[in-house]
Amino acid sequence: MPGYLTKQENIAIAGVDDLVIRSLLDRQQFSDPLGDAETLGISSAAWPLFGLLWPSGAQLAARMAARPVQAGERILELGCGLALASLVCHRQGADVTASDCHPLAGTFLRENLRLNGMGTMKYRQGQWGSGEALGPPQQDESPLAQAHGGPVHGLFDLIMGSDLLYERDARASLAHFIDLHAGPEAQVWIVDPDRGNRAAFSKQMAAQGFGLREERLDRAALNDAPAYKGRLLVYRRT
Structure with missing residues (x-):
């Protein structure tokens, strides 16, 4: 890859075949080189974070592997990074859309x-807080457009993500984004490694009716698996 180095690993997720992840x-x-990430507000320090495997992402992938596929259900992963959970869902035959703001x-x-x-x-370009992302839901585009990414639109039955609460969100942009794309009976699953912004986010979600x-x-x-501390946050419309 030009400008950066990669590696390839076999990743074991309980309940599904191993995934090969670059x-x-x-x-x-x-x-x-073209300043695409900088334009989106992604600093050089934050740039590589999308392309690494994170413990909370593995936790979410394991939960999705254990969750039965439901007919007609639409799933959206926010801040997918390497999209481990989405890949698990896709392999199981679920209707899943991965999204991230990284170019x-x-x-x-x-x-x-x-x-x-x-x-x-x-795949969609998902960046909460932007005017484009917060526009009204529209009908799905062609398969080619879906694969290469336009803005997230439409309603979903399950919205999931891992380690999304890593920075303060005073404008409640993430909660507003979720509210816009959550169906009437939607669930929101977020795996959080005990970040300090969890309580504030839950208040913002409560204000949206979750x-x-x-x-x-x-x-x-265990063996070669490191310890993990965190929690699964499950939000539902009340």
């Missing part, structure tokens, strides 16, 4: 689909 080599990688997330997703012998999956149920996901270290 990711960035480490957090030192950076390449933004290379779609490229990495298409490569990881190819490495795993999977067909095209829907009740909260929490589930601890703490796990001791």
Whole structure:
């Protein structure tokens, strides 16, 4: 890859076949020759974060692997990064759309689909707080447009994400974005590694009419799997 180094790993997720994932080599990688990331407000320090595998992402992928596919259900992953949870859903036959604001997330997703012998999956450019993202829902576009990414639109039955609450969101942009795209009986699943912004986000979701149920996901270290501390936040319209 021009400007940055990658690696390829087999990732084990309980309940599904291993996934072959191409990711960035480490957090030192950076390449933004045309300033696309900078235009989106992504700094050089934050640039590589999309392309790494994170513990909370693995936790979300494991939960989705254990969740039965429901006919007619539409699923959206926010801030997907390498889209591990979306890949699990796609392999199981779910109607899933991955989304991220990083300009290379779609490229990495298409490569990881190819490495795993999977067909095209829907991908959107999801950036909460932007005027484009907060526009009214529209009808889905062609399969080609879905694969290469326009803005997120439409309503979803399950909206999921992992480690999304890493910065203060005084304008409640994420909660507004979720409210715009959540169907009448939608659930929202967010795996959070005990970030300090969790309480404020839950208040913002309550203002949008979402009740909260929490589930601890703490796990001791096992063999080559490191310990994990965090929780699954499940929001539902009340």
